[in-house]
Amino acid sequence: MNEDYYELLGVSKDASTDQIKKAYQKAARSLHPDVNPDPEAAEKYKKVSQAYETLKNPDKRRQYDMGGGPGMGGFPGGGAGFDFSDIFDMFAGASGMRGRGQGPVPRQRRGGDILRRTTIDLRDVVFGTEQKITFRTAVLCQTCHGSCAAEGTSPIRCTQCNGSGHVQRVAQSLLGQMVTMAPCPTCEGHGDIIEHPCTACAGHGRIQDERTLTVKIPAGVEHGTRIQLRGEGEVGEAGGPSGDLLVELSVAEHDVFHREGDDLVAQVSVPMTSAALGATVPLETFDGVQELRIRPGSQPGEEITLKGLGVSPLRRERRGDIRIELDVMVPTGLTEEQTELLERFSALRGEETPRTGGRRHGGMFDKIRERFRDL
Template sequence: MSTHYQTLGVSADASAEEIKKAYRKKARKLHPDVNPGPEAAEEFKKVTHAYEVLSDTERRRNYDATGDENGRPQAGFGGAGGFGFSDLFETFFNAAGGGHQGPMSRTQPGQDGMIRVRIDLQDAVFGGEVSTEVETAVTCPTCGGKGCAEGTHPVTCHICHGQGMTQRQVQSFLGPVVSTERCYQCQGFGTIIEHPCHECSGQGRIRDRRKLTIKIPAGVATGNRIHLPGEGEVGPGGGPQGDLYVEISVRSHPVFTRDGDDLLAHVTVPMTAAALGASIPFETFDGERTLDVEPGTQPGTVLTLPELGVTRLRGAGRGSIRVTIDVQTPTKLDEEQRELLRKLAELRGEEAAEGKVNTRGGFFSKLRDRWEEATH
């Protein structure tokens, strides 16, 4: 008798993905809709049964260890496939009414998922919408989540008779004990899908990409997460979708950097504009505004434009735009320009070009100076 691995045409160390691919290939070839012959139908059942055993991690491990055709360990006392202390406690627990009782539903809730999206700084300031594609589990379009081929339906399991649970008697050091466990034939569902959907292999869902439009609230920052209930994976058997979490990443901006709810920028002005004063057009996310540079503005001066920053995520109003003024000293002067600057320096008494050393100043330094004067 051939093994389940030989039935599927894979090696004994084949991965779960290789087993799935081999099953799909054979199932498409042997499916009753494609090959209606009785021999193909019988072979299709063997292939499906082999896949059910090898696709279940626990059943495959037991099958590899014992060679049991049904993928379950042989009854005995202790050791692999035997009955030990853990089995005894499980037996008592089940006998007391614990654990799952009755057939399980094939329809199960889907898992939650998380994706990351990148947005522009303007979307963080005002909010907006982002369209993206999500790779996730979706309801099988062929069977609508039922998992059965068209025109077929699950049949009652002939082992557990639809109960999803079976009983077996095992020998323990206390004597014969009856253990209730999940049916190895139907995996606890109480029914068997004899003719799985060729698209989803009986799972009721497939992996696919779907478009999603995400509303971005104003004020979000890098690292914030948006919770979208019911936008996660579809569950097995076409079950309800889980939730989706969207992690935000804000792209860098060529002009602005962010400091909380404020936006920071630098503007470089000529030395003459800093000395004489100027009105400079400045583009913000709300349109053009004017920066009023007062005469005598020093490098590092910060000009503030209130209520033009980032919308507060939890609160009213917006932050400010803070613009730092950088003064540019000319590096290339022609002779006429040099002469004009010399005359300006002469008029201001600065022709010696002497620097001024700033003192540390402050209350304590002045107090120290007075103390030194008094003691000398």
């Protein structure tokens, strides 16, 4: 045991720590008992390991260089201070104590979220509403109240893992025995065992049932809006926290109005005479019947606004407007008498008509002829 440690590792006395480590790893690959069964190789492996344990530590190396002699570091499997981390770097597959448990796994888990869709009317968008939603989901078992155990019983500690939820597993590797941690197969990592599961929920702590909730829908929502109700989703395993309920809204089409921002828009058809002479037309709105005043001489496409009768926007008080676009109806299928009356009306206004050939005084054709005379 009086060999020169530097010579054993094949490095100079002024070698760096990194050079010493690489020299040791190179030697260990060929001398380790799992690789080389030769008894002499095993003996040399111990010496090389002892040399490395001494030289890699600055304090031990300094004492060795000052004449402290060999035998300061021990060898794998015996002696104090041996660090497996260096040889783990040498063998890529080695990972030491892996998966060390952090305690038993709780049985309780958060429940899933639920998405339900419902249809509302445009009136509901204007004023807001409440609607009942019925759905089937997981609810808390009222027999065991989430304990998962039959009435009068309770879970017992797992004897295989002693309640830790994890057990040690020993495997052979190039480095000898390797110890890892794994979930206990008896209790599945929970640390306790339910010997007598609740018969109502089969030991899950929850059952399937139908629920009905009243959902408040605010004014101003849009098609596709989702309302989130926290904690109203399915109950988790073993009475764990509930998920959320998401209600997605679909707005049905209205016969008269459609929405543009916070305004309600519609088209109203009026006779030509009403557009020309003016009229008051009753209009059914979500706030009741309103008078739509059509001024004399209104033109097709003209817009009339009814203030404050539109949609109430989210998080604001001021409502939008109702905008009415006029569609002036031109009469068709005129009788002879109606035709004569319109011709007389046209003549009184000096307007050109196809039946008169466009020769009335002051008409469009007369104006064109006058312009040509001036050229």
